[in-house]
Amino acid sequence: MASEEIISESKELDQDLEFVIPTFHLNTTGWGPCEMPEQFKDMPYQPFCKGDRLGKISDWTGAAFQDKKYINKYQSQFGSGSQYAYYHEEDESTFHLVDTTRVQKPPYQRGRFRQNQRNMRGRGGSRGGQSQFQVLGKGLKMRDRDRKGQTGTRKWNKQQGMRNQKNQAPIKNRDASVTVCPDWVVIEEMDFPRLAKLSLPNVKDGEDIMRCGSLEYYDKSYDRINVKSEKPLQRIDRIFHTVTTTDDPVIRKLSKSVGTVYATDAILATLMCCTRSSYSWDIVIEKIGDKLFFDKRDNTEFDLLTVNETSVEPPQDDSNSLNSPRNLALEATFINHNFSQQVLKTGEPRYKFEEGNPFISDEEEGEVASVAYRYRKWDLDNGIVLVSRCEHDAVWVNVNGDLQFLTIKALNEWDSKLSGGVEWRQKLDTQRGAVLANELRNNACKLAKWTIQALLAGSDQIKFGYVSRSHVRDSSKHVILGTQQYKPNEFATQINLNMDNAWGILRCIIDICMKQKDGKYLIMKDPNKPMIRLYDIPDNTFESDAEDAEEEEGGNINF
Numbered sequence: 001m002a003s004e005e006i007i008s009e010s011k012e013l014d015q016d017l018e019f020v021i022p023t024f025h026l027n028t029t030g031w032g033p034c035e036m037p038e039q040f041k042d043m044p045y046q047p048f049c050k051g052d053r054l055g056k057i058s059d060w061t062g063a064a065f066q067d068k069k070y071i072n073k074y075q076s077q078f079g080s081g082s083q084y085a086y087y088h089e090e091d092e093s094t095f096h097l098v099d100t101t102r103v104q105k106p107p108y109q110r111g112r113f114r115q116n117q118r119n120m121r122g123r124g125g126s127r128g129g130q131s132q133f134q135v136l137g138k139g140l141k142m143r144d145r146d147r148k149g150q151t152g153t154r155k156w157n158k159q160q161g162m163r164n165q166k167n168q169a170p171i172k173n174r175d176a177s178v179t180v181c182p183d184w185v186v187i188e189e190m191d192f193p194r195l196a197k198l199s200l201p202n203v204k205d206g207e208d209i210m211r212c213g214s215l216e217y218y219d220k221s222y223d224r225i226n227v228k229s230e231k232p233l234q235r236i237d238r239i240f241h242t243v244t245t246t247d248d249p250v251i252r253k254l255s256k257s258v259g260t261v262y263a264t265d266a267i268l269a270t271l272m273c274c275t276r277s278s279y280s281w282d283i284v285i286e287k288i289g290d291k292l293f294f295d296k297r298d299n300t301e302f303d304l305l306t307v308n309e310t311s312v313e314p315p316q317d318d319s320n321s322l323n324s325p326r327n328l329a330l331e332a333t334f335i336n337h338n339f340s341q342q343v344l345k346t347g348e349p350r351y352k353f354e355e356g357n358p359f360i361s362d363e364e365e366g367e368v369a370s371v372a373y374r375y376r377k378w379d380l381d382n383g384i385v386l387v388s389r390c391e392h393d394a395v396w397v398n399v400n401g402d403l404q405f406l407t408i409k410a411l412n413e414w415d416s417k418l419s420g421g422v423e424w425r426q427k428l429d430t431q432r433g434a435v436l437a438n439e440l441r442n443n444a445c446k447l448a449k450w451t452i453q454a455l456l457a458g459s460d461q462i463k464f465g466y467v468s469r470s471h472v473r474d475s476s477k478h479v480i481l482g483t484q485q486y487k488p489n490e491f492a493t494q495i496n497l498n499m500d501n502a503w504g505i506l507r508c509i510i511d512i513c514m515k516q517k518d519g520k521y522l523i524m525k526d527p528n529k530p531m532i533r534l535y536d537i538p539d540n541t542f543e544s545d546a547e548d549a550e551e552e553e554g555g556n557i558n559f
Contacts, residue, residue: 172316173527173528174279174280174527174528175280175527176280176282176524176526176527177279177280177281177282177300177301177524177525177527178282178297178522178524180524180535181537181541183537183538184522184535184536184537185535185536186533186534186535187512187516187521187534187535187536188512188533188534189531189532189533189534190508190509190531190532190533190534191529191530191531192274192275192530192531193530195274195275195505195508195532196275196501198501198504198505198507198508199498199500199501199503199504200380200500200503200504200506200507201500201503203378203379203380203499203500203503204378204379205458206376206377206378206388206390206456206458207376207377207378208374208375208376209254209258209375209376209377209387210250210254210354210355210374210375211353211354211355211372211373211374211375212250212353212354212355212356212357212358212372212373212375213352213353213355213356213357213371213372213373214350214351214352214353214356214357214370214372215350215351215352215370215371215372215392215393215394215395215405216344216345216346216348216350216351216370216394216395217344217345217348217351217394217395217396217397218343218344218345218394218395218396218406218408218463219343219344219345220396222343222465222480222483223483223485225480225481225482225483226428226429226481226482227424227425227428227429227481227482228429230479230480230481231479231480232470232477232478232479232480233335233338233339233342233467233477233478233479233480234338234342235338236337236338236341236342237366237367238337238341238366238367238368238369238370239364239366239367239368239369240337240369240371241357241359241368241371242303243359244264244295244296244298245262245263245264245267245293245294245295245389246286246293246295248264248358248389249358250358250373250375250389251375251387251389254375254387255291255293255387258377258385258387259291259377259385259386259387260290260291260292260383260384260385260386261291261292261294261380261384261385261386261387261510262291262292262293262294262386262387262388263293263294263386263387263388264294264296264388264389265388265389265390265391265452265453265456265457266296266302266303266449266453267283267294267295267296268294268386268388268452268456268506269448269449269450269452269453269456270283270302270449271283271294271505271506271509271523272449272452272502272503272505272506273445273448273449273452273502274505274525274532275505275530276310276444276445276448277309277445277525278309278310278314278445279306279309279325279525279527280524280525280526280527281302281524281525282297282300282522282523282524282525283295283296283522283523283524284296284297284520284521284522284542285513285520285521285522285523286519286520286521287513287514287516287517287518287519287520287521288518289518290514292510292513292514297542298542301326301329303333304326304329304330304332304333305329305332305333305336305446306325306329306332306443306445306446307325307328307329307331307332307412307414307443308328308419308442308443309442309443309444309445309446310441310442310443310444310445311419311420311441311442311443312420313420315328315418322473322475323414323415323418327475328414331412331414331475332410332412335410335412335467335478336409336410336412337369339408339410339465339467339480340369340370340393340394340408340409340410341369341370342480343394343408343463343465343483344370344394350370351372351395351403353372353373357371357373358373370393370394371391371392371393372391372392372405373389373390373391373392374389374390374391374392374457374458375387375388375389375390376388376390376456376457376458380503380506380507380510384507384510384514386506388456390453390456390457390458391407391453391457392405392406392407392457392459393406393407393408394406394408394463404460404461405457405458405459405460405461406459406460406461406462406463407450407453407454407457407459407461407462407463407488408462408463408465409450409462409463409464409465410464410465410466410467411439411443411464411465411466411467412467412468412469412478413466413467413468413469414469414472414475415469415472419442420442421435421438421439421442422434422435422438424466424468424481425468425481428466428481428482429482432482432484435466436464436484440495444495447495448495448497450462451488451491451492451495451497452492452497452499452502454488455488455489455492455499459488460487461485461486461487461488462485462486462487462488462491463483463484463485464483464484464485464486465480465482465483466480466481466482466483466484467479467480467481468481509523509534512534513534516536519536519539520537520538520539520541521534521535521536521537522534522535522537522541523535
């Protein structure tokens with residue numbers, strides 16, 4: 001009877017139960033809900049991840065945040081949201097923590113711990129066989145000595161000033177070498193880590209196409225100069241031609257028959273050593289058919305030598321200061337030009353190349369510097385033939401009677417205290433390697449460019465002169481403290497200069513420019529980031545600068 005009742009009740013339940021089909025929204029444009037359900041409207045939403053840790057809820061002490069090691073322990077990958085944050089409407093000034101005791105620092109974090117340790121060691125080591133007054137007297141002496149030491153430390157820290165890492169001056173943003181106009185289009189951004197991995201091996205030595213100019217012989221007596229027998233730097237009034245690529249009449253002539261890419265050795269060295277540069281620079285590129293012309297802009301500081309460009313603390317930008325970057329660059333260029341001419345034998349017959357100096361005009365007044373030019377070409381494969389004008393500064397005859405070509409450059413000391421270097425007058429004769437190592441650290445880009453220019457020109461020796469100010473606060477008088485010479489290949493190995501990487505950087509830039517349409521482009525080193533950018537600029541850009549240069553003595557530097 002009971003089973004029949006159960007069956008009848010189940011039949012009644014089956015009749016009452018009905019299957020209700022739920023509402024199903026079809027999203028034809030994607031996946032997910034089509035519209036917000038009514039019960040969830042106007043409700044704040046905080047994104048979360050299933051991988052977020054929930055330990056923060058139970059961490060009542062906040063101990064995880066006292067140690068910087070775990071400062072991001074419970075931080076969500078979506079960032080700290082404020083949707084559910086609670087804010088006090090009124091300041092509850094009556095609220096106090098129950099436990100107001102100060103947390104004791106461990107002994108090694110207390111200021112007087114080390115001093116007490118020293119005092120205890122001094123007292124403990126003096127007790128054997130001595131009276132209490134002797135021990136007390138030694139303790140007082142050690143206390144006075146510690147006080148003097150602390151006073152001296154404070155003075156030393158005060159003298160250091162901004163050299164302390166905690167008190168370093170904020171890094172100033174450098175200005176770009178040229179103002180980027182709004183209509184310039186960025187074609188490519190090349191960062192230094194990527195450029196440093198490029199390589200173009202097995203590039204053969206350049207072949208001479210034409211040799212022009214004349215050279216004076218090097219005076220070997222300058223090799224015997226040292227700190228004790230210093231010699232004053234003289235002012236040599238000679239003309240230096242700094243003609244850009246497209247203004248060179250020889251390159252214009254060669255472009256009709258030889259080569260596809262044209263530049264000067266200074267421009268090539270700047271591109272090849274771009275990964276070592278810190279200051280901003282720019283180079284104009286003109287593409288005409290299948291030919292590229294690399295030029296410098298007129299009336300720029302491209303030919304000025306940088307000073308302490310790669311130093312940890314480079315010179316500050318202060319136009320009125322004697323040691324500002326621009327004034328130091330002018331001083332270094334002045335020293336370099338005068339030194340390269342002073343160390344030569346004047347009055348003797350010059351060594352002359354087949355052709356004369358192409359930049360001497362009849363209207364030009366004054367003596368031309370001892371510089372000879374080699375126009376050389378390199379085959380970079382895939383139809384790319386590079387033509388460049390390279391320079392020599394002097395010649396000399398070695399012990400075997402062979403004629404050798406020299407590249408002469410000058411390193412200058414301006415203020416060893418501000419530059420963070422060693423003092424040349426104390427270290428140059430005894431520790432010349434330390435002086436050169438300091439220069440390699442502070443002027444890595446400049447020395448690398450000099451080395452590449454010597455390699456491109458095929459110089460047999462590169463001669464360095466060490467020139468310092470006669471007085472630290474006078475940038476007009478200098479003395480020669482010594483000289484040093486290297487073979488360019490050996491010096492490149494010493495400064496870790498990889499020519500395969502240098503050729504790879506240049507070939508990468510050439511390939512990118514070759515893919516562009518005919519027109520004018522500009523490569524600029526970012527003033528504050530380790531990268532170079534290639535801009536597409538209008539064809540009439542910088543034309544006003546060229547017109548102004550024609551009115552003045554464009555392309556010449558006279559010191």
